[in-house]
Each structure stands twice: as structure tokens, then as C-alpha cells.
Amino acid sequence: xxxxxxxxxxxxxxxxxxxxxxxxxxxxxxxxxxxxxxxxxxxxxxxxxxxxxxxxxxxxxxxxxxxxxxxxxxxxxxxxxxxxxxxxxxxxxxxxxxxxxxxxxxxxxxxxxxxxxxxxxxxxxxxxxxxxxxxxxxxxxxxxxxxxxxxxxxxxxxxxxxxxxxxxxxxxxxxxxxxxxxxxxxxxxxxxxxxxxxxxxxxxxxxxxxxxxxxxxxxxxxxxxxxxxxxxxxxxxxxxxxxxxxxxxxxxxxxxxxxxxxxxxxxxxxxxxxxxxxxxxxxxxxxxxxxxxxxxxxxxxxxxxxxxxxxxxxxxxxxxxxxxxxxxxxxxxxxxxxxxxxxxxxxxxxxxxxxxxxxxxxxxxxxxxxxxxxxxxxxxxxxxxxxxxxxxxxxxxxxxxxxxxxxxxxxxxxxxxxxxxx
Amino acid sequence: xxxxxxxxxxxxxxxxxxxxxxxxxxxxxxxxxxxxxxxxxxxxxxxxxxxxxxxxxxxxxxxxxxxxxxxxxxxxxxxxxxxxxxxxxxxxxxxxxxxxxxxxxxxxxxxxxxxxxxxxxxxxxxxxxxxxxxxxxxxxxxxxxxxxxxxxxxxxxxxxxxxxxxxxxxxxxxxxxxxxxxxxxxxxxxxxxxxxxxxxxxxxxxxxxxxxxxxxxxxxxxxxxxxxxxxxxxxxxxxxxxxxxxxxxxxxxxxxxxxxxxxxxxxxxxxxxxxxxxxxxxxxxxxxxxxxxxxxxxxxxxxxxxxxxxxxxxxxxxxxxxxxxxxxxxxxxxxxxxxxxxxxxxxxxx
Numbered sequence: 001x002x003x004x005x006x007x008x009x010x011x012x013x014x015x016x017x018x019x020x021x022x023x024x025x026x027x028x029x030x031x032x033x034x035x036x037x038x039x040x041x042x043x044x045x046x047x048x049x050x051x052x053x054x055x056x057x058x059x060x061x062x063x064x065x066x067x068x069x070x071x072x073x074x075x076x077x078x079x080x081x082x083x084x085x086x087x088x089x090x091x092x093x094x095x096x097x098x099x100x101x102x103x104x105x106x107x108x109x110x111x112x113x114x115x116x117x118x119x120x121x122x123x124x125x126x127x128x129x130x131x132x133x134x135x136x137x138x139x140x141x142x143x144x145x146x147x148x149x150x151x152x153x154x155x156x157x158x159x160x161x162x163x164x165x166x167x168x169x170x171x172x173x174x175x176x177x178x179x180x181x182x183x184x185x186x187x188x189x190x191x192x193x194x195x196x197x198x199x200x201x202x203x204x205x206x207x208x209x210x211x212x213x214x215x216x217x218x219x220x221x222x223x224x225x226x227x228x229x230x231x232x233x234x235x236x237x238x239x240x241x242x243x244x245x246x247x248x249x250x251x252x253x254x255x256x257x258x259x260x261x262x263x264x265x266x267x268x269x270x271x272x273x274x275x276x277x278x279x280x281x282x283x284x285x286x287x288x289x290x291x292x293x294x295x296x297x298x299x300x301x302x303x304x305x306x307x308x309x310x311x312x313x314x315x316x317x318x319x320x321x322x323x324x325x326x327x328x329x330x331x332x333x334x335x336x337x338x339x340x341x342x343x344x345x346x347x348x349x350x351x352x353x354x355x356x357x358x359x360x361x362x363x364x365x366x367x368x369x370x371x372x373x374x375x376x377x378x379x380x381x382x383x384x385x386x387x388x389x390x391x392x393x394x395x396x397x398x399x400x401x402x403x404x405x406x407x408x409x410x411x412x413x414x415x416x417x418x419x420x421x422x
Numbered sequence: 423x424x425x426x427x428x429x430x431x432x433x434x435x436x437x438x439x440x441x442x443x444x445x446x447x448x449x450x451x452x453x454x455x456x457x458x459x460x461x462x463x464x465x466x467x468x469x470x471x472x473x474x475x476x477x478x479x480x481x482x483x484x485x486x487x488x489x490x491x492x493x494x495x496x497x498x499x500x501x502x503x504x505x506x507x508x509x510x511x512x513x514x515x516x517x518x519x520x521x522x523x524x525x526x527x528x529x530x531x532x533x534x535x536x537x538x539x540x541x542x543x544x545x546x547x548x549x550x551x552x553x554x555x556x557x558x559x560x561x562x563x564x565x566x567x568x569x570x571x572x573x574x575x576x577x578x579x580x581x582x583x584x585x586x587x588x589x590x591x592x593x594x595x596x597x598x599x600x601x602x603x604x605x606x607x608x609x610x611x612x613x614x615x616x617x618x619x620x621x622x623x624x625x626x627x628x629x630x631x632x633x634x635x636x637x638x639x640x641x642x643x644x645x646x647x648x649x650x651x652x653x654x655x656x657x658x659x660x661x662x663x664x665x666x667x668x669x670x671x672x673x674x675x676x677x678x679x680x681x682x683x684x685x686x687x688x689x690x691x692x693x694x695x696x697x698x699x700x701x702x703x704x705x706x707x708x709x710x711x712x713x714x715x716x717x718x719x720x721x722x723x724x725x726x727x728x729x730x731x732x733x734x735x736x737x738x739x740x741x742x743x744x745x746x747x748x749x750x751x752x753x754x755x756x757x758x759x760x761x762x763x764x765x766x767x768x769x770x771x772x
Contacts, residue, residue, distance in 0.1 A: 091718070099504040116720055119502040200701050252613035252702075254591055381502055385719040395703050421502070 040125035040148075043324040049077035050319035052326055053104040055094070057087045059343045060108060060155075060309070067342055071329050078322045098122040105317040106327060108154060108309050111142040111376060112383055117312070118145035119381040119421060124313040124320065125150055129328050138306040138374040139348045145379045146223065146422045151312030152331050155345035158304045158374040159209060160366050161294045162276060163269035164190075164262070171294030175213075175239055178297040182248040185268025193248040195258055195270035196240065199395020204377075204387045205305045206271050207394055211236040212375045213299030219378045223420055226386070229412035236299070237397055237404035244398045251399050263287045271296065273307070274346060277363050293366040295373075306374035308348065346371075381421035389414045494726040501720025510723075517727035527728065529704055530712040531735075533619065537708065538687045538739070541623045545683050546676065549631040553638035554664065568636065575632035583696035586625055587612070612698055615705040622693045622706050630686065634679050641675030642668070677747040684739045688732065709735075 056064045061084030068080040083104070085093055091113060097103045098120050109117060117123055126132075126149040132140055139153035161178075163171060167185035172178040182193025197203040208218075216232035219225065227233075243249040253261075259276075261267045263284045281288055296304050311330060313323045329335055336347035337355040346367060353359060353368045377383055393411050396402040495517055497510040521527050556567055574582065589596050590611040598608030611621040645668055653663050669676070691710040694700050700707035700715075709732050716725035 095501060095504060095720075099507065101505070116501050120504045122505060199703075201699050252592075252610050254593075254610070254613070255587065381500075381720070385721070388715065388719075392704060395701065399703060421500075 040127045043127045043129045044321050045129065045325050045328075048075065048319075048321040048325045050322045051079040051081055052106055052319055052323050054080060054082045054326070055085050055090075055104045055107040056082060057085050057090045057108055057110075057309070060345065061085055063343050067339065068326070070338075071326060074329070075322075075325065078319075078326065080326060101316060103314040103316050105319055105323040106311060106313050109151065109312050110309055111153075111307055111379070112387070114142055114150065114310060114312075114379040115145050115381040115383050115421065118148075118150045118379070122314055122316070123150040124315045124317070124324075126152060127324055129324055130331065134331070134333070134349050134351065136306070136348060136350055136371045136374070138371070138376050139308065142306070142308075142376040142379055143310055151310045152327055153348035154309050154311045154330060155336075155339070156306055156308035156348045156371060156374075157273045157275075157346055158306050158367055158370045159205065159271050159273050159296065160304065160370050161269055161271055161296055162262070162280075163292055163294065164265060164290050165292050166290045167265060167268040171292065172297045174297050175299050179242070179246070179248065182243065182268060183246075186248065188268075189265065190268040191261070191266040192250050193268045194243060195253060195262075195267050196243055196249050196398075197394075198244060198249070198251045198398035199391055201388070201391055203394045204390040205307065207236070207240055207390070208375075208377065209271075209296050209304045210240050210299065212303035213296070213301060214239070215300045219380070219420060223378050223380055223422055226412060226415040226420070228415060229408050232300075234404050234408045237407055239299075240394075241397050241401075241404060245401065259283050265290075274344075274364075274367055278344075293363050295366060295370045302373040304370045304374040306371065306376045308346070378420075382418050385418050386415045389418070491726045491729065494723050495730055496727075497723050499723040501722065503722075513723070517723050518731065520724065521728050521731055526704065526707070527709070527712060530707045530709045533705065533707055534688060534690055534709045534735075536619060537623060537626070537690050538684065541626055541687050541690075542680065542683050544623065545627045545630055545634065545687075546679055548627060549634035549679070550638055550672075550676070552631065553635045553642060554668070556635065557639055557642040568639070571635050572632040574629045579629075579692045579696055582625075582629065586621075586697065590621055613702055615703050618698055618702060618706050622690075622697065625693050625697070626687065626690070630683060634683065637679055638672070638675060641672045645671045673747060677743065680743045680747055681740055684743055685736055688736050688739055 054064065054068075055061070061082065065080075065082040065084075068082060072078060072080055091110070094103075094107060094109070094113075094117060098117065103122060114123075126143065130152050132149065135153050136156060138158075139156045140149070142153060143149045143151050161171065163181070164185070167188045167190050168181045170181075172181040178194070185193040197206045211218075211233050214232040214236040216230055216236055217227050220227055244251055250267075258267065258270060259279055260283065262270060263280060277293075280291060295302065311327050313320060313327060317323050330339070331349060333347070333349050333352040333355075336349045336352040337357055339345055340347055340352070340358060346364070347353060347358070350371075353371075358364055358368070377387070380386075390411055393402075393407050393414075396410075397404065397407045496512060496514055498513050498517075499507065499510045503510050552571065556564060588594070590598075592598060592608065592610035592613075595608070595611075597611070601608040609617045611617050649667050649671075650663055653667055658666070689710045690708040691714065694706040694708055694711050695714075698706045700711050709728065713725050713728045713732065716728060
């Protein structure tokens, strides 16, 4: 018994000591990291040399190694070493690398992770070497964290309306038109006029275009406060909800049913990104004759969601010049077109879309058009958490018929308590 | 704990003699211990030498991270502090207060309680029933059934999830098809706030009965046939023999089964992770899943606090189970507990 007590006391002493050490450290006032705009230093392209360690995810990770050979031919002093990282593990791997100070020189970074990683101070601000005006505006905004740009947009994706021409003779151009077209598709025999994600992970990507179309914004000008509780946001919520209350959209479509149901004419339309062209084509090549794409119908303005991935250079890189030279090469229009040919990633550089390889594609044109008005969520460190709040609240809106105003208030209140993290 | 159990049999073995011996040698003993002969010292050193590799590994990879996570739980560490983990504020119990006040955490805690309170008894009852049937009725194809019931345990949850999603599909799923034969229109299992959790419980039960059946089968071997025969001669029916002979003899095994199942179920994570992502409307969100989410959001301090709350819940549940299934009677309790450990070790060794 006494021995136990002594041991407990010892543990207690150790814990207190640890606590004191931690308390002694404390958060300094000036280490805001992403809070204040950081200065970018210039890059000396001529002197660039060394071995660049690059991390990339998914297909990009597999293909980039061979693709970079062309760059190494141009720059004999630079060697590019690509490590493929699976998407599932990427976020934690980058976080661990930052914590351990063992970062690569360049890494591909999902657009919604930018705020989080930039806030640690591990990413290098983009130098003047990169021409910001060459990118789509929405894509460039994803690199903006608290007024400083980190990295460059590498490739993009955006959401458009997929619809069946036999059920919807004409693509709807505004909100009322969308409802009418969905109704028309149901009159023509479809079970549902449209499919919109009713909550669950990623539903915000389908919903936010409606909010942006209504004129709502996620945060105020300097990204310090959330602005979810606005008449515009409520209007968008009400519109989104109406598709479910009027029975035009399913609330409980089982996973994996969307594509076959759409190709079978049971669902008249849905909102999704470029990857669905391939999925639908694999499912039913002949049925593609009835499938068409259109930009999302406009509300007060036109808008869609822009996603994709960025390339960032880490501050700890010892071959910073070479790293930025490589990133700059990857964002040249010709390289972007060649890269599209390699892995079908949509170019983030606007002028690359003039190339016939992309401009002549019957489906891609719609994405190019939509990208002009596509918007990115703010790159704030807490975005993933706020997005999950929106997902949950959307589910309540679509499935339990919660009041749009009440949902907006709930999102605003939870988001405020999470904070922007800047 | 193991040291105590090991010490007890000696004391117990011959109470009378031990007491008288201690009485006489009582004054000498402490003196002998303090002197510590060289042989004793050398042996201690050798023992520490052998134990050292484990102690080092344990301190580095188990005790270290545990203490570190405890330190994290009392600070406001977030993902932005990755590069300077020491530059954080000490916040005391603020994280714990925030966790307990978080409506989402409460929802997750209620879901987890539902899962545990329904799932653990169900799993225990089902696997005991199957074990008894396998032990008594089926002799020829025993191995076949054992393998069959154990298969879900060794199958990857990812593969299982795909199959279960097909089974639970509202239109083409086998389950609703079968229900349809009886005129029952099955619900859309995974998309219904009422039925998603029962579906998770069914899946978890199916996945974990295999291990328990094996353990219970081993326990059933130790029920003496002579007792059953004597009871049968006295006119006890099958149910009475099960209730008054099998269950009491099996009590230590039941306790072991309840504890490992309880610990596993409180940390309920995989099923919602692969099947529902916590939905619909957070009806299958568990505490472990919510902790995982918070770590993903980069709220390391908050998530660490949450995992300590979960740890406390595991401890509490285990204590309750020991209370309910352990014996209240002092003497036999020790013997039975020892049996439980033996059975446990045997099973884990397999």
C-alpha cells in the first residue's frame, strides 16, 4: 500500500515537472506565423543545382518521376527524386515530416490543407519567379493564406452539371430553370430529377456553389470572422433544401448507385467533377450519347467549386533555388499541356486551355468555362473542421427538414467557436 | 497484479504453518533482507540485465508516448505548433471541460454507450449459445464450424465492409430480400438514423463471436462431466444443468470474455469508419471516431483529452464487469480468478 502511494507521488511529481516545463515555454506573442504577411526572397535560377526531393500523391506520384526527366535534361545540375505517397497517408506524413523537421523540398498539397500547413511556418512564400496572373483566379486564391501566397496551383478540378439530354432537352441556366428541368426530367420518367449530396463528407463541395451563386461569402475580407449567417447564405440553403422537400432529389441514395441509375435514366442530372466523365464512359460507352455537361446554373451570379492540388516548397529546403525552378517549370503552359496528356490533370494555367489537345475535347470545354467563375474556400488552418460542420448541418437540412435560418445560425455559431485559426 | 497473484498461493498453501513460522522469524526477517547477500545482488543485476531490453522498449514506445499524450491533453497544442511543440500554453483541465461540454462528444458518448450496452451482452450470449451447441451436439464437423465462425475474425474489415454493404442494400440486399419473403419491408439500413446503429452492432457481433466461441469452447472443456451426470441422475433438466452447472463453472471464462469484448467495443471505430463515416446525422459516430476526427483536424490537445476520457470509460466498464461477474465470496474468488488468467493466457498464446 505504502509502496503504491510513493509511486503515485513520484508520478505526480513527474507530471507537475512536465507541466511546469510546458508552462514555462508558452506561446510567444510575435510568432503568429501566417498571421502577418511574410516576405518572399528572390530565386536565383542560374545557380540552381542539387537534388530535389519531391513528394506527390496518387497517379501524380507514379507518373511525375518519368515526366521530370525532361526537366533534368534542361537542367543537368538538378536531379529530381520523386517519392509517391498514397493519398490516405499523405496528410499525416506531411504533418509528421514538419514536426520532425524532415520535410522534402517540394510536395504536392491538397488545396484544403494549405491553411493548416502554411500556418506552421513550414512552407516557403511564393517568390516573384512565379507569374500569379497566369493561373485561374480561383486556383491562385487557394495558395493565399492570411495575405501571403505559398506555392502554386498545380492542377485544378471544378464541378459542373451532368445531365441527360433525353430527359432535359436544354441545359438550365438559372436556379428556377434547374428546378423546372429537374421536374421535367421526372415528368419524362426519371425517378429523381437531380442528385445533390445530402450531407456526409464532402457535401459542402456540392452546396457551396449555391451559396457563392447567391452572393454569400464564407469569411469577411481579412479572413478573421465567418459570415455564414447572412440572408444570401440562408437563401442558398433554402434553395438546396427545396430539391429534397419537393422530392426532386434523393436523400438516401445507396453508395455506388448514382452512376448506374443515371445511365439507366432513373436520375436526370447531378453535379460533379471531371472524373465522372471517365466513370460514366467505362460504365456505358454507348449511353454517353445521351449525356451532356453544362456550367452550373447561375443564381445572382455564376460560381462553382474549385479544387485540385498545389505545389509547395518547404522553408527547410537546402536546394530552394532548384526547387522553385522545378515548380516554375511545372507551371509553364507547355508543361501543363504535356502533363494533361500524361495523367489527365486539368491545367491550372489558363493559357494552357487554348492548346488543341484540351480545347478540342467535347467535355473539357465546359470545365474550362466553369473555371473562369469557380471559387475556392478560404485557405484557413481550421477549414477541414469547419467543412465537417457544414456537412453535418447540411444533412440535418436535407434529411430532417431543419429550418434554413436555424441551420445558418448553427453553422455560424459552431464555426465561430472553432475560429479561423489565423 | 501478476506479482500479487504469484505471492498468494504460497501464503495460502499452508496457512497454519506459515503463520507460526512468521511468528518466530518475524524479528529476523527484515534484518536478513537489509543485509542482502552478494549472491542476491548478483542475481538481481542479472535479472535487470535480462529485463533491460524490454524495459527500454516499453519506456520508449509505450510509457513515453502515453506520458506525452497526457502532457498534450493539458495544453492547447494544435497542428500549427508542429514545428515548435514546446511553444504552447498550459491550459490545465480546460480541454477536458471542453470535451465534456461538446454536444458532438456527448452524442458520440451516447452512441458508444448504446453500442456497448447492446453489443456486449448480445455478443456474449450468442457466442456462448453457439459454443454450447458446438460442444454438445456437433462432434463430427467441429473443426469445420470452428473455422467457419472464426473466419470473420481474420478477414479484413475492408473486404467485409464491401460484402456487408451489398447485404444491407435496401433494394438488392439479401437481408431485405429475405425480410420480403415474410412480408416485411426492410429499412434502408445504413441511411436510417434508427437502423444504422443496429446494423453496426450486428456487424460487430458477427465479427467478434469467433474469438469468444473458441474461448468458451476451451472453458466448456473444464466443466466436469461427472457433475452433469450427477445432476442428470438427480433429475435436473438440460436448462437447469446449463444454468446451475455450466454457467457457474464458466464464470471466470465469461468474465474474461466480457472484459476483452467490452474493451474492444468501447473503442468502437472500424465499422462506422468503413461503412457510414459516422452518419447518417451522426447516429453512428463513436467516441473513438470523434477522437480520430479531432486528431485529423489538428486539435491535438483536445483529441488527447478525449482519448483519456475514453480510457477512463474503459477502466470503469472493466471494474463494473469484475463486480458483476467476479465472485463476492472471498475464498473461491481467488481460485477462480487464477483459472481465468490461465484460460486467458492459453487463448492468447494460440
